[in-house]
Every structure is written in structure tokens, then in C-alpha cells.
Amino acid sequence: MSRRFVPRWLRDFFGRGFQPFQFGMVEAFLFRLLTAVTIFLLSTVEQPNKESLPLPGEFHLPDQPNPNGIAHLVDITWISDPAIYPKIYYSMIALAVVYVIGIGLPVVLPLLAALHILIFTLANSQGAIGHDNQILSLVLLAQAVAVCLPHLFARRGWNLPQCPNTSRSSIRDFMFNTTLQVIAACYVVTGLAKLFESKGLWIWQTPDLIVEIVKTNHQRGYTKALEAGASIDQADTIAFMTDHPWLTRLFLGGGFFFELFAFMALYNRLWALVFGLGLFAMHRCILWLMKLGFPENERLLIIYLINIPFWIILITGFRKRDRTAAS
């Protein structure tokens, strides 16, 4: 496209950002530590004892009636065999420890990703597909590819522009930039699916989400007995959405735009924070409205996009520099 057709402000804006982020050693260690914890534990305020990976003794699926993914090609029920699954679970703990330390990643990460994918492929081959673990499996897969690809390219003498050499820092930056891209991609896909499925009318249709809210809450009431005093009616929410369709469109449309434009989180660290907070708030709203939690998504947004340690280190670094300059 000719430069004269692109407004100068747009060229300036996009020219500044979308450079790969650089990550420090401490930051990378915290990313790995928190990601490893997320593989096993998903404690939240609402569910302090929630696990992500099923515990040994709680995962036995002897058949795969509606195969998904690789289960279309091979029988993977062996992974949930009561004699095998505990070994796999504890092997994953061992692999996760090595992953956190950061050694042997080209071996550890593909194994960790493959086992995580196999376990949840089987769980998703039972006829009911859940959408809470895909993002974590994709992050592990992306990290595995990102740590292996530079070595493969270097061995063949090819040039990988995103990772010019196989130094630890280059591979570290490539691995975590790829992670950010995969997280952003999951949200862009969600936004595009809404756009395509609704033929561009998603925001207009949001007042009809009342029906979904009623459905989801009633389903909750037939899943397990509600605690005393709990209600499935959500009468206030439904009344609000019925009385204020335009405010409903505004609130829910905001979440939709955060999803569709999630690639802007890759623009720079500040945009990553803004989109991380926006998407996190969207998940919290969904939890409040429909009691539908996506703890894996929330956790990965906190770790990689909101990235609290980075901002603490940045702000304390600035204050330290100011104090030094003042003295």
C-alpha cells in the first residue's frame, strides 16, 4: 500500500509498537512458576480448592464416545487407566519443576504440552466439549514450538527472523512473545466467531442474552442442590437488561471489542495491561451474570498481560532513580 494513502498519524502509531517485548530473567522465572502452578491449581476466591489437572483417582474415562482432536485417529483412553494416570500426574509434576527451573526446555515442554493435550482431549471426547482448558494447552504447545524451532532452524542453517540466534535470552523472548500472541489469538478467534455467527449483529442481539442467563442459571440449579438462600432467578439482572437494552449493548459490546481487538495487547506493555484488565473484567462480568468461570483464562491474563511483577519492578525502579537523582 502506498504510504500516501495511509494517514500519517496511523503510520506513526503503528510504527512505534508491535515490537517483540524483551523479558528479564526474573520475569521469565515468574512466568514459568505461575504457569506451572496454573497447570495443577486454580484456586480462586469462589473456589479455593479448585484443581485444573484432575487428581489421581478422579480421572477414569474408559471410552471416547465422541472423539475430539487426536482421539479421531488413535485410542487415548489408556491415559486415564487407574494404573497409568497417577504415574502421568506425578511425571507432570516432575516435568513442571524442571520447567520452572528452566533447564532442558526443548525436551520438557513438548512432553508437558503433549500430556496436557492428551488428558484434556480425552476429557473433551465424552460428548460435551468444554472451552476452559484449550488456552492453557495452546500456551504450552506454543512454548514448546518456540523453544524447539530456533534450534531446528539453526541446525539447518535457516534464519528465523523472530529469533535470530539460539542464545538463552533470544529463545526466552521468543517463547514468551509467542505465548502472548497465542493468548491474544484465542480472544481474537472468539471475537471473530461472534462476528461471523451473528453476521455482524452480535452487539445488537445482546439483550437476548437474558435467555442464556436464565438457561445457565436454571442448569446450575439442576446440576447440584443450591446452598440455602441461593437463588437461580437473577431477577435484578434480567430486569436491568430488559429495561435498559442500550446500556446492555454498551456493557457487553465493550467486552466484545476487547476480544476482537485483543491483538492490540501486543502493541506495547501498557496496551497489554489495558487489554489484560479489560478481558479480566469481562470474565468477571460473565461469572457474575451467568456463574460461568474461566479461571484458566483469568490466570493467564494475570500472569502474561496484566503482569503485576513487571509494573512493580518498573515503578520501584523509577522511584529509586528519582531518589538517586534528587540526592
Added chain:
Amino acid sequence: MFVTVVVCLVVKECYPFSHFPMYSGIAPVQHYFYLEDPATNEPVMTRPMFGISASAMKKTYHSHLHNIREVEDKSTKDLTPEDYSEAGSKLIDQLIEKGKTRDDWREAEIKRLRLMRVDIERTDTKGIVTTPSTVVEKEVENQ
């Protein structure tokens, strides 16, 4: 990022890839399923009895219905009430298999199960209207 977006949109549901279709199409009409004990007309809670949520039960029911459609080479509008009942019957059989390993189900004195479908509609005049109907009712064993 572009590669991930394209792969997810093209392969759709192929774990770990997905086109994440949750709430991508919002309709003013929806439905859900629940289980009932015909002897008492009380709902049977799916989590303690069979280890799954009512939402997962709905997805599983539709997977059975999809399989029936594939086997009989039918479109959705060609499905008969018997096809819907058959999908419900297969769902109940699958749940009973799951229940065999669960104390709550083994200890429950339930001889029959009824699968109920509830249609929900948002109307301009009456607000939210719910219409329950029976999909299938069958004898079950809980030992």
C-alpha cells in the same frame, strides 16, 4: 498470532484448537435439559449422581442426536420424535454407566429416570416464557 487464528477458525473443534463458539450466536429461544425421578417428580442432581453438569448433559444429548443424524443421513428438520427420544435414551444409558462408580447414585432408590427439556423464549409481551416437555422416560438400574 495470525497462524493460530486461522488454524482455530478452520479446524474448529479439534483439541487443543477451537473456534470458541460459546455465545457466538445469541438467539431469543434456548433450551436446557434436566433429570427427574417420576416417582416423586423431584429433580435428580447430575453432579453428585453422575459427575457432570446439566450443561455438559445437554452437549452430550446433542452429540447423540448428531450421531443419529449422521447414521440415518437426516437433516435436523427430518428428525422424528422417536429420534429425539432415542438420543435421550442413549444419554441416560451413558449417565447410568458413569453413576455405577458413584456412591450417591448407587445409594439412591431411583427406579426410573425422566429426561425433561425446557424451552425458554424471550417475548416482547410476556417476558421470559419457559415450556417444559418430556423427552424420554425409562427404567434404570442403580446397582
